[in-house]
Amino acid sequence: MAKKVYGRPKSLKENIFHYCPGCGHSIAHRLIAEVIDELNIRGITIGVPPAGCAVLAYNYFDFDMIEAPHGRGPAMATGIKRILPDRVVFSYQGDGDLAAIGIAESIHAANRGENITVIFINNAVYGMTGGQMAPTTILEQKTTTTPVGRHKTLDGYPLKVCELFSLLKGVTYVERCTVTSPANINKTRKAIKKAFQCQLDSQGFSLVEILSPCPTNWKMMPIDACKWIDEVMSKEFPLGVFKGNITPEKKIAEVV
């Protein structure tokens, strides 16, 4: 009899993703759901989806969710986690959400060492609104608001979230990965699992950045989008663990 080696994660609903072909969101969703199943935490998980393409994440994830206004996920997650410290709380944010409009909420939640997890999808554009320049758009990259390419003097530089957040004392675990190949997808799953485990162990703030293809707004075929991440984007945003000093003494103090 055939042995079942793979199935749909229990933490995903039966709905079909609305994401474009080749989009990284669906892979990231599946990985999160798989990790939540593996850790057996579906019943205690509360997710905070963002404004952006993943705004309908509650149509796909089968655990409790509450939508946050644009950029405010970490503030909302802070409120939830402080009231329910034994639940697993994560926010799911895009580059505009985390690194532009919500940079204050994100940095301060991180710096307070909130015991939450942030899954950060970096696709270097505002996807849902039609491909405008994001804080993580790389120099020379063309978007609808940088039609001749991002100009360092006029538009500034790409913002490096992992590098920035790993400097903060409240932050415990930071890793950047991507979903461009089966090997990279496996690494991303491990990173997400480590981040959730970090929270389960009350170790403090964890963040996993996922370089994610957006073929529609990059105006590329999906395979070329993956190639662009591997060959261009990951040069600007190198993959790897930026902070992972998970030690028992790092445990955050109980909130009195």
Add this chain to the structure above:
Amino acid sequence: MNKVLMSGNNIIGEAAIRAGCRFYAGYPITPQNELTEYMADHMRNTPGGVFIQSESEIAAINMIAGASAAGARVMTSSSSPGISLKQEGISSMAACELPGIIVNIMRGGPGLGNIRPSQGDYFQATRGGGHGDYRTIVFAPATCQELADLTMDAFDLADKYRSPVMILADGMMGQMMEPVVFKKPKARVYSEKFILRGAGTGKSKFIRGLILDAIDMEEHNWKLARKYKIITENEIRYEEHQLEDADLVIVAYGTAARIAKGAIKRLRDNGMKVGLFRPITLWPFPELNLRALSAKVKNFLVFEMSTGQMLDDVRLSLQGYAHIDFHGRPGGAVPTPSELANVIARNYDKND
């Protein structure tokens, strides 16, 4: 319960904690800092209590939204410019039907304005404030005792209607000290089905304000509108002061109403029959109660510490059935009872 002497800002904090508030987030801004400091001092000594000094007003309102969804009684506070920043979250809480208390200790505006008492945020408070088709219940306390009572009631109404409730006072109310008796809070009534605690082994829930389908969004708006109609039918509060024989009625709320009472005493000492109609809920506005007064009184004077905002609601209420005058001092200028009495006395005989 003994009387205690406390300042307005501290009274709000104490009443909130007694009412079961267990999550407070705030950001420093004058003239409400004593409230944030009171919560810092007392919340973390209260079992299950959380105090966070947030990085911004925007973060504070979204923190309380999260904590509210997670089942806590929640509050944030600020003053005028900070309340402008909170509007995104207030609109979102109204959309997501999350209960929570927002305290606005108003100061002079627009812009950064000043830190003097003012009533310039009436429009913002009573018209929803943020974007979209929504309302918030707005309490306008005029005494320290009312600050205590209405703060406790605000938590009950926020739960009852699953809606943000605003307490609209000003720098004068926040800073003044008066003796106060804290009433016994009611037990909380709030259904578990509206709280996110993780799905357990059951069905997952989600809370959202984004409804892409126009017909579904329309129905959500009508659902909120039906709720607001019920609030309007059930929650109006106002005070009538010396109206029995009045031939001129001052309409004022909050600090302005206190000044009006002082003016009325002076005017009556001089034989002028003046009374006060004081809305306690600014939304819902006591429209019909005010209109009923116009059957026997034909002269009204709206008095506000603004250029005339509640004036619109008084006009809408009286619908031309009576003559309306206005006296206002915006920008943080607080008139004395004598000033108001003089203004009224000058015009009193011109009315008939």
